[in-house]
Amino acid sequence: MREALIRPSLISANVEALHARAATPQSMLVVKADGYGHGALTAARAGLDAGATWLGTADLDEALALRAGGIDAPILAWLIGPDNALAEAITAGIDLGISSPWQLDAVAHHATKTTPATVQFKIDSGMGRGGLTEPDWPSVAVQAKEYERQGLIRVRGVFSHLSLKSTASDGAQLERFERALAIVAEAGLRPDVIHAGASVGSIRTPGRGYDLARFGISAYGFALTPEHESLGLRPAMRLSGQVIVTKRLPAGHGVGYDLTYTTRSDTTMAIVPLGYADGVPRHASSAGPVVIGDRRFQVAGRVSMDQISLDVGDYPVEVGQWAVLWGDPAEGHPSAAEWAAVSGTIPYEIVSLLGSRVPRVLA
Ligand SMILES: Cc1ncc(COP(=O)(O)O)c(C=O)c1O
Known part of the structure; x- marks a missing residue:
């Protein structure tokens, strides 16, 4: 008597259209909160079918559920809590988003030389929410390099998230993000993926999503900007x-x-x-x-x-x-x-x- 009909082919078509417009080398489908209500596994498969190379979750448990469902694509989870099963996540090959110095230390503590952890720095470039704040950037980068030397972690990525207040505020955030990237490079870290744009940021300024555009709501068919309107996105x-x-x-x-x-x-x-x-x-x-x-x-x-x-x-x-x-x-x-x-x-x-x-x- 109740039904939510989910159409994976529309998620795939939306991801393809978005990725083509974002003009980034890779794309990530964000499947947190049960794939924005659509079913995380369903959405994940649809995104990967459409060429997305990454999946994004908020919680570690969401990422682990994808692995349990047979997904072996790279997954980034960016909300790490004090009681999270870090060792399990490291073994499962989940990239862990680091928003605070304690998280880096906790991850390194659970990693071993035989099973090192892969992390990505989440940079607070001005949104004032999750992410490493500017005073912590140098020390966290240096500490991470030390953990890399010890063979415990690898810093695979650096990313940020935009507030979307205006193009000017987003531009200011990206400038600050560049400063963080410079500090990361100075520490001798060589991340593979740099990313900053989600549904709006990556489409508003094609190419500015760096290596990876992270698509959430737009991939499920919702247009937030005139640029999205022109892509023919369809709710799934x-x-x-x-x-x-x-x-x-x-x-x-x-x-x-x-x-x-x-x-x-x-x-x-x-x-x-x-x-x-x-x-x-x-x-x-x-x-x-x-x-x-x-x-x-x-x-x-x-x-x-x-x-x-x-x-x-x-x-x-x-x-x-x-x-x-x-x-x-x-x-x-x-x-x-x-x-x-x-x-x-x-x-x-x-x-x-x-x-x-x-x-x-x-x-
Ligand atoms: C870090 C991060 N990236 C990407 C997204 C996806 O955002 P959107 O649904 O606006 O594309 C979110 C969602 O909140 C996020 O927190």
Whole structure:
């Protein structure tokens, strides 16, 4: 009665189009948060099929799950916690993103000469979030070189992430990133991959993604900039629920919690079993677009935990019919970006919060 149809071929097509535009030698598909809700393994395979040479995760466990699923491509995981299974990650050949001096020491502590760790420095070039801050760059680089000499680690990459506030602020970040790269080089480190751009940064200035463009939301089909618009990206997730109840209500009848919606005339209400526990934002109450057949409706009243109500008027709707909340606009379905707009959020949040109760069905 609920379904998220996932179309790996669209992820592949999106990755191909993005990579061609980014004009970087390599690309990474970011599959954190269960592949932005699409299924991490499904997304990973689709990305690799399309020529991506790297996968990116936030957590180590996400990276280990990819290895357990048979993925042997290079993986970078950039959120390292004090209780993480570092030895396991090192053995599994996961590149570990280093955002703090303690992480470098912890990784070296768990590495051995026979199984050295591969790390990538995450540089805070101005976003003020994760990443090594400027005062730490020289000492971390020197220490890493020492660990390299001891045969415990190898610094394979250096990367950064952009705030996207403006092209000017991103430019300033990239200048600062260059200073970090110079310090890394001075310490005698020779990383293979330098990367800075994600969906927006790598496309806004082709070639400026350095060796590797990291694609997340755009690979799942969401355009954030005019440059993305021209690439024909298509959303790879379609969320649908089956109508489980239809009922006639008279004019003037309240609907849902707090009775925030009132029927204007005698009408048919259709109940669809998707709610905020499934990732349908409550902020889209009385606003979220839903398509049944060839008609578009709006959520009537509050989104509940497990259901939404639709006022379909006299449109013939039957139990069992599928209602599409978000999918591919090219097929007449609302985009998750529309749900984001009416909920005051971004498409990232809509797709990545898709609930575990919704089966992912591969097309
Ligand atoms: C380090 C890093 N790279 C790449 C991405 C992907 O970003 P986007 O989804 O905007 O492409 C993220 C996502 O937050 C990230 O944290």
